[in-house]
Amino acid sequence: MKSGISSIAATVTLCIGAYGASAQEEVAGGTTLYGDLQSVTQSMLTRAAGDGNNFLHTNGNYAQTRYYPASQINTSNVKNLRPAWVFQTEVVDTMETSPIVVNGIMYVTTAFNHVYALDARTGKQIWHHKHSMGPVTTYCCGPNNRGVAVAGDKVFFGTLDAKLVALDAKTGKQLWETQIAEPELGYSETMAPSVVEDMVLIGTNGGEYGIRGFVKAFDTETGEEKWTFHTVPEDSVGVWTTEDATGRNMHRDIEAEKAALAEQGDPYETLGGGVWQNPAVDLETRRLYFVVGNPSPDLDGSLRPGDNLYTDSLVSVDLDTGEYVCHLQYIAHDVWDLDAVSPPIITTVKDASGNDVKGVLHGGKTGHVYVHNADDCSLIRFSEAMVPQEDMWTLPTAEGARMLPGANGGVEWSPMAIDPNHRLSYAINLHQPMTYTVRSTPYPEGKLWLGGSFDVIPDEEQWGNVTAVDYDTGDIAWQVRTEQPMIGGILATAGGLVFTGEGNGLFKAYDSSNGGELWRFQAGAGVNAPPSSYTVEGQQYIVVAAGGNAQLNFKRGNNIIAFTLAD
Amino acid sequence: MRLPFVALTLSLAASPVLAMEDFVLEDEVALCMSCHGDAGVPIEPDYPVIWGQQYFYIYTQLRDYGAGRRQNDIMTPVAAEYDRDQAKLLAEHFAALAWPDIPAEIQDGDEQLAERGITGGQCSACHGKWQGDSRIPRLAGQQVGYLRKTMLDFKNEVRMNAPDKISTMKQLDEETIDALSRYLATIDIQ
Numbered sequence: 059m060k061s062g063i064s065s066i067a068a069t070v071t072l073c074i075g076a077y078g079a080s081a082q083e084e085v086a087g088g089t090t091l092y093g094d095l096q097s098v099t100q101s102m103l104t105r106a107a108g109d110g111n112n113f114l115h116t117n118g119n120y121a122q123t124r125y126y127p128a129s130q131i132n133t134s135n136v137k138n139l140r141p142a143w144v145f146q147t148e149v150v151d152t153m154e155t156s157p158i159v160v161n162g163i164m165y166v167t168t169a170f171n172h173v174y175a176l177d178a179r180t181g182k183q184i185w186h187h188k189h190s191m192g193p194v195t196t197y198c199c200g201p202n203n204r205g206v207a208v209a210g211d212k213v214f215f216g217t218l219d220a221k222l223v224a225l226d227a228k229t230g231k232q233l234w235e236t237q238i239a240e241p242e243l244g245y246s247e248t249m250a251p252s253v254v255e256d257m258v259l260i261g262t263n264g265g266e267y268g269i270r271g272f273v274k275a276f277d278t279e280t281g282e283e284k285w286t287f288h289t290v291p292e293d294s295v296g297v298w299t300t301e302d303a304t305g306r307n308m309h310r311d312i313e314a315e316k317a318a319l320a321e322q323g324d325p326y327e328t329l330g331g332g333v334w335q336n337p338a339v340d341l342e343t344r345r346l347y348f349v350v351g352n353p354s355p356d357l358d359g360s361l362r363p364g365d366n367l368y369t370d371s372l373v374s375v376d377l378d379t380g381e382y383v384c385h386l387q388y389i390a391h392d393v394w395d396l397d398a399v400s401p402p403i404i405t406t407v408k409d410a411s412g413n414d415v416k417g418v419l420h421g422g423k424t425g426h427v428y429v430h431n432a433d434d435c436s437l438i439r440f441s442e443a444m445v446p447q448e449d450m451w452t453l454p455t456a457e458g459a460r461m462l463p464g465a466n467g468g469v470e471w472s473p474m475a476i477d478p479n480h481r482l483s484y485a486i487n488l489h490q491p492m493t494y495t496v497r498s499t500p501y502p503e504g505k506l507w508l509g510g511s512f513d514v515i516p517d518e519e520q521w522g523n524v525t526a527v528d529y530d531t532g533d534i535a536w537q538v539r540t541e542q543p544m545i546g547g548i549l550a551t552a553g554g555l556v557f558t559g560e561g562n563g564l565f566k567a568y569d570s571s572n573g574g575e576l577w578r579f580q581a582g583a584g585v586n587a588p589p590s591s592y593t594v595e596g597q598q599y600i601v602v603a604a605g606g607n608a609q610l611n612f613k614r615g616n617n618i619i620a621f622t623l624a625d
Numbered sequence: 626m627r628l629p630f631v632a633l634t635l636s637l638a639a640s641p642v643l644a645m646e647d648f649v650l651e652d653e654v655a656l657c658m659s660c661h662g663d664a665g666v667p668i669e670p671d672y673p674v675i676w677g678q679q680y681f682y683i684y685t686q687l688r689d690y691g692a693g694r695r696q697n698d699i700m701t702p703v704a705a706e707y708d709r710d711q712a713k714l715l716a717e718h719f720a721a722l723a724w725p726d727i728p729a730e731i732q733d734g735d736e737q738l739a740e741r742g743i744t745g746g747q748c749s750a751c752h753g754k755w756q757g758d759s760r761i762p763r764l765a766g767q768q769v770g771y772l773r774k775t776m777l778d779f780k781n782e783v784r785m786n787a788p789d790k791i792s793t794m795k796q797l798d799e800e801t802i803d804a805l806s807r808y809l810a811t812i813d814i815q
Contacts, residue, residue, distance in 0.1 A: 151753065170758075194681050195759040199750045218759075458792075495795075499788040502694075505685070505760070506751075511792030516745045609750040611743060 098160055098208045098227075100255055104341060110552075110598075113159040113590040116205050116250040117473050118549075120339035121404040124475035125550045126591040130598035131623060132553030136567045136577045138624045142599060143181030145618040148172060148188075152200040152586070152614060153605025154471075154546070156250065159592035160208055160227075166603065166618050167250075169201040171217045174618075175230060178601075179594050181620060185230030192219035196246040198266040198506065200608025204335075205250035207258065209278055214258050216247025222260055222276055236281035238262065243504040244269050249334045254341075254377060257284055261333025261348065265369075265397070268354040268507045271331030273346070275380060285380035289331035289350045289368050294324055296365025296390060303388045304426065304440055308451045310391055315363035325362040328501050330354030331369045335401040335471055338418065340432065344377040347418050347432070349398035356395040356465075357454045358498045358509025365390035370397045372420055372428070374435055384435035388422060393454055394494055395465040395512060396423040401473045403483070408530040409438055419476065419529055421469035421485040424450075427527045441532040444468065444525040445487045454494035454510055464492030465512035466543070466609070473588050475550040477570050482526045482535055484556050484570070488543035491518040524548070524558055526573060536573035545607055547588025549600070557600055559585020561612030565602055565619075583615025597622050644708035653711075654718055660699065665725030670770030677724030679757040683716035686786075695786040729769050729810035739808035742801045746793045756814050765812035772806040 098114065106112065107119035110128035118124045131139060151169035158165045164178040171189035176182065195201070195218035207214045212233060213225045220241040224233040238260065239245035244267020251260040257275040265271065271289035276282065298312050330353045337348035350373055353359075353366040367385070370392045374383040388398055400421040407417030407429050416432040427441040448462040467488050474485045496510040514520070522544030526535040540560050548558040550570055559565040561584040567577040584606035591600050600621045606614035645653075657675070661667050665676030675683060689695040690704035691712070707715065743749060757763030764772065778784035780794035780802070797805070 193759065197751070197758075201753060201758060458796075495792040497788055497792050502786075502788075506787065506789050508789040508792075511746075511789055511796075513793065513796045514745045514747065516741055608753055609747065611747075611749045614754070 098210055103209065103253065111593045112161065113157065113592045114208060115252070116156045116158070116207070116336050117401055117588075120341065122336065122338045122401050122473065123403055123405060123478070124473055124548065124588070125477055125552070127552050128591060128593050128598045129552040130593070131551065131555065131600065133555060133569055133576060135623055136553070136555055139567070139577050139579075139600065139621045140624045141579070142620045142622040145174070145176055145181040145183070147174060147616045147618065148186070150614055150616040151605060152202055152608040153603035153616070154202045154204045154248070154587050155603050156205040156547070156588045157590040157601045157603070157618065158206055158208055159590065162594045164601070165206045165208065165213055167203040167205050167215060168605070168616070169203065171203055171215070173206060173213065173215055173225065173230065175227070176618070178592060178599065178620070181618070187225055187230040187232070189217050189223065191217070192241065194241040195219050196241055196244050196264065196267060197248065198263070202248040202608070204248060207251040207253045209253035212278065214251045214253065216249060216251055216260055218246050218248070220245040220247055220262070222247070222251065222258060222281065224278070224281060234281040236276055236283070238274065239269070243267070250336060252336045252339065253278060254339055259337060259346070263332050263334045265330035265332035265351040265354055266356060266506055266508060267504055268328035268501050269330060269332065270327055271333055271350060273333050273337065273348060273375070273380065287375050287380040287382070289333060289373065290326045290329045291367055292324065292326050294326045294329055294364055294367045295319065296367045296387070299365060299390045302390070302451070303386065303428065303437055306450055308389070308391070309453055315359070315391070318360060319363040322361070322363065324364070328354055329362055329366055329369065335399055335473070338402045338404045339377065340404055345374050345383055346377050347372060347374050347402045347404065349373070349400070349402055349420055351399055352392055352395045352397035355499075355507045355509030357393050357494060357496045357512070359391050359393045360498050361500075361509070362391075366392070372398065372402060372418060372430055372435055386430060386435040386437055388424070388428065393496070394451070394461065396463065396468070398422060399471045400469045400485070403474060403476055404432060405476055405478055405529075407438065417529070419474065419483055421474045421483070423463060423465070423467035423469060425463055425468035425487060427474070427483050427485060427529060427532070429529050429532070439532045441527045441529070442534050444485060444523065444527070444534065444537070445489045452494070454496035456496060458493035458495040458513065460491065460493050460515065462491055464488070464490035464514065465494070466490055466545070470545050472545055473547045475548045475556060476529070477550045480571055481528060481530050482570065483529050484548050484550055485525050485527065486544035486546065486548055486558055487523045487525055488520075488545065489522060490520050490543050491515045522560070524556070524568060524573065526570070538568065538573045538575070542612070543610060545610055546586035549589040549591060551591060557589045557602070559587070559589070559602055559604070561586060561607060561610060563604065563613065565604070579621070581615070581617065581619060583617065584612030586610075586612055645706040645711060648707070648711050650714055650718065653715055656703070657715065657719070662725070665722060666727055667768060670768055671774045672768070673771045674725060674727070674767055675719045676722040678720060678763055679759055679761065680716045680720035681759045682757065682762045683719055684712050685760060687712040687715065689786040695784065724763070724766060727766065727768060727810070729807060731807050731811045732804070735804040735808050738801050738804035742797050742805050745796060754814070755809060755812050764809045765814045767810060769806045769810040772809055773802060776802045776806065
């Protein structure tokens with residue numbers, strides 16, 4: 059039991075959301091539950107983009123569009139949105155979970171790896187699983203967990219002690235667990251896994267600890283490893299590029315790096331390259347697309363000569379084997395931690411000739427939305443900067459050098475959403491002026507290894523924004539400024555809405571076509587998690603966690619709040 | 626906190642020198658308590674509370690002392706005697722004890738100064754609500770003198786086994802460090 063965590067778990071059912079008398083009531087400890095807990099078929103997972111009842115993937119569907127197809131809640135009636143219920147978890151701490159909903163059953167996670175199954179109509183707890191944590195956990199940025207994956211009769215999640223765990227969806231009992239990597243060396247898990255057919259896919263945290271990153275596939279039935287893709291190849295040197303993906307000079311000292319390479323050798327074994335957000339899955343081509351995080355140590359390039367492949371990159375691999383297909387590196391030899399973390403989205407985009415092609419979008423910490431050709435990962439275009447960029451790329455110094463964006467972005471890990479009808483992507487951004495300081499120290503054997511620090515400049519104003527980008531042109535279509543830097547995620551719906559929350563507790567709905575604010579709710583703690591939506595018994599809900607954020611020190615809480623239209 | 630000993634097959638650095646051949650846990654615990662207190666309250670204000678501290682943090686510090694990554698005239702020679710398993714036994718013992726209640730007082734303006742320092746340094750990203758977890762030490766209720774000394778040792782590049790803290794602490798002035806020390810020492814998470 060962690061100190062400071064409330065031992066009280068309570069379900070508060072509010073007055074809205076009356077259910078028909080015919081609704082089946084759950085029987086505590088019995089077998090009669092609402093919905094069928096053992097029904098997540100591959101067909102359901104594959105067709106999730108058109109499923110207006112469930113929310114089956116962390117980012118909505120395999121393409122990760124976070125575009126929900128139900129429109130009962132829409133621009134004309136969203137003003138009537140009210141809380142249907144509030145569920146309070148046992149853990150009052152940072153929340154980044156994406157609620158998953160299967161046939162009226164909701165699965166959410168908390169900090170320190172608690173998992174709950176709830177009745178999505180009422181918020182009533184069905185079961186609670188608390189992971190039996192090992193003695194070594196690792197997290198750079200809060201004891202986060204971003205949720206579960208569901209398939210068949212199982213629920214899967216990753217843990218801070220670097221395990222992948224499968225639970226019985228009906229009871230919450232553990233079926234198996236697999237040690238993914240050695241936690242003492244800095245490996246840990248905060249991302250939700252993804253499931254495709256008989257594989258559970260998961261990456262790793264640890265870019266701040268000198269790990270060697272990977273994406274692994276495990277057998278859904280046994281937990282046995284099926285394949286591993288190392289995000290850092292044994293030859294991580296690359297082509298010694300001096301420009302970032304947008305063509306700006308990064309002021310690399312290539313001769314010094316080549317000398318260091320000759321002296322030190324390839325740094326691949328401790329080069330970082332975590333993958334801690336879900337891959338987009340293309341079942342048509344049987345390929346995965348994911349983004350790879352920063353090199354280790356974050357700010358000190360002197361110990362890692364070369365481009366540091368495939369850190370700070372979009373990477374595509376074969377779904378069945380994990381073999382490399384293509385990549386595009388946004389920032390070679392990054393010394394600012396302005397890496398690639400927001401999960402990529404597959405959608406149709408215009409290429410440079412104006413033809414529709416299959417594309418991949420990524421919202422960068424740099425503040426650009428990058429638009430790729432899915433076929434070869436090549437960059438078609440990048441958007442206008444969504445946040446101020448100043449003095450890019452000023453190298454970190456011993457005294458600390460100011461440059462914008464700060465190391466959290468732009469777009470942090472927060473997933474973007476799109477509306478394919480408007481051909482717009484929606485991103486939430488941070489503006490946090492920082493200084494970048496370098497301090498070279500040797501590999502500390504699995505301890506924090508930043509190679510310096512990125513420090514918020516206390517006297518400069520911080521803020522955030524919600525930005526819609528036309529991904530066919532790269533132009534900003536609309537932008538709304540927020541009081542605080544934004545972290546958490548966003549959801550678009552067929553009702554012409556986007557939903558996103560703020561660190562000050564506000565949860566808002568905007569008109570997805572023009573950014574007009576249509577609704578707001580004060581949640582009482584930071585709303586810094588991605589919203590989901592679902593429909594039960596004909597009633598559409600929007601649900602989001604309000605637990606604050608450790609990284610940005612937004613007020614912590616423990617609430618899962620579901621909203622529906624007032625009668 | 627659950628404290629199983631797991632068989633770690635690691636590629637970490639070699640164990641410090643040699644295992645203490647006549648290691649007796651009770652004797653070593655008594656040695657530790659001669660400074661860190663027989664009821665958990667250290668005998669000097671700038672010695673740390675280790676009763677109820679995080680298991681993996683204690684283990685890591687013993688390893689760092691033993692390997693010379695963290696320097697202290699008393700601790701370095703003591704820890705150099707322990708091998709990996711002996712260090713784990715000691716860490717397990719002290720982590721399982723109850724954190725002592727040590728009175729501390731906050732002054733007007735401390736909280737505001739501390740919050741400003743915490744936000745600038747992004748301290749809560751790792752330290753959370755100061756309760757500690759595994760490799761992250763508990764700071765809540767720690768001795769004011771030890772907290773202050775530790776932050777100043779980072780700032781002045783005396784303590785070198787968490788070098789990334791050096792840059793962070795260099796951003797804080799002594800007034801803020803004093804306020805932060807008092808603030809953390811008075812946080813009650815019992």
